[in-house]
Amino acid sequence: MIAVTGPTGNVGRALVERLVATGRPVRALTRDPRRARLPTGAEAVRFSLDEPAALFDGTTELFLYVQAGGDHTPRLLAAARAAGVRHVVLLSSGIIDSGADETHPIHVMHATAEQQVRDSGLAWTFLRPNAFAANAFQWAPQIRTGDTVRGVFADGQSAPVHEDDIAAVAERALLDDGHENTAHRLTGPEAISNAGQVEAIGRALGRDLRFAELSPDAAGPELFPHVPPDMLQALLRSFAESVGTPPEITDTVGEITGRPARPFTLWAEDHVDDFKG
Numbered sequence: 001m002i003a004v005t006g007p008t009g010n011v012g013r014a015l016v017e018r019l020v021a022t023g024r025p026v027r028a029l030t031r032d033p034r035r036a037r038l039p040t041g042a043e044a045v046r047f048s049l050d051e052p053a054a055l056f057d058g059t060t061e062l063f064l065y066v067q068a069g070g071d072h073t074p075r076l077l078a079a080a081r082a083a084g085v086r087h088v089v090l091l092s093s094g095i096i097d098s099g100a101d102e103t104h105p106i107h108v109m110h111a112t113a114e115q116q117v118r119d120s121g122l123a124w125t126f127l128r129p130n131a132f133a134a135n136a137f138q139w140a141p142q143i144r145t146g147d148t149v150r151g152v153f154a155d156g157q158s159a160p161v162h163e164d165d166i167a168a169v170a171e172r173a174l175l176d177d178g179h180e181n182t183a184h185r186l187t188g189p190e191a192i193s194n195a196g197q198v199e200a201i202g203r204a205l206g207r208d209l210r211f212a213e214l215s216p217d218a219a220g221p222e223l224f225p226h227v228p229p230d231m232l233q234a235l236l237r238s239f240a241e242s243v244g245t246p247p248e249i250t251d252t253v254g255e256i257t258g259r260p261a262r263p264f265t266l267w268a269e270d271h272v273d274d275f276k277g
């Protein structure tokens, strides 16, 4: 049995769908099983830190989303180990080992979680993705209501990674031998600018979308629903550095899954309905 935290999130949901499709027993640890709309075949269990031992009864593998345990991650991992979990696949971040400032709050959050996993005594695999293609959902409210998208750093470059490519790597790391005590750096296959992402969503919709660049000083947290508000300023500094800097591109998705990572244009086609009004 594989336990999946964050199972209604971008990566967690894709992973649960994959595991159910291959007939693997999956326990989805969600904060609200009634609203989770998980696929038939997944066992939905309410995620609570009150009695963590009960979460892992009968499980041997764990997919861990960093915020799931928060400050209680060591206790969560100890309960998992005591219940029989042997291996944890952590959704970490490419900010680790990227040369970024180690006091950056996103670095601290993921480095802390990685250390807690190492200290747990469980075998581990760290997934270190760079920017998610799903960050483009930040523009969905604007795209549903008009053709102009206000945002920062039109020329900021990234190689956004499809959440289902991260899930596909997680699936292999959970099911196959050979991923223990290894970190995988994950990116999409090609660089694209922020303005280019908006154009690609427009092409998928059959609409001509325009990116209107805002000064970062004028960008409020409402434009970044995927960013914890206390991390926004640090992230804006990282976004500024992405202008004129070619992003890291790895072939790890292809090497591990046997299928090349999907470009942003395909992500936009996969999610076109999410941008319709």
Ligand SMILES: NC(=O)c1ccc[n+]([C@@H]2O[C@H](COP(=O)([O-])OP(=O)(O)OC[C@H]3O[C@@H](n4cnc5c(N)ncnc54)[C@H](OP(=O)(O)O)[C@@H]3O)[C@@H](O)[C@H]2O)c1
Pocket: 005, 006, 007, 008, 009, 010, 011, 012, 029, 030, 031, 032, 036, 047, 065, 066, 067, 068, 069, 091, 092, 093, 094, 128, 129, 130, 131, 132, 134, 135, 226
């Ligand atoms: N966005 C990026 O560019 C990027 C880049 C590198 C790494 N990452 C990593 O990936 C993570 C985001 O993954 P994602 O997009 O799949 O996540 P997501 O869509 O934001 O959601 C994750 C799920 O986790 C659960 N959750 C949220 N807050 C929680 C909390 N405080 N305690 C317990 N469970 C909670 C929720 O599921 P339930 O309601 O069902 O419990 C939620 O649906 C980031 O936090 C970061 O660690 C992101």
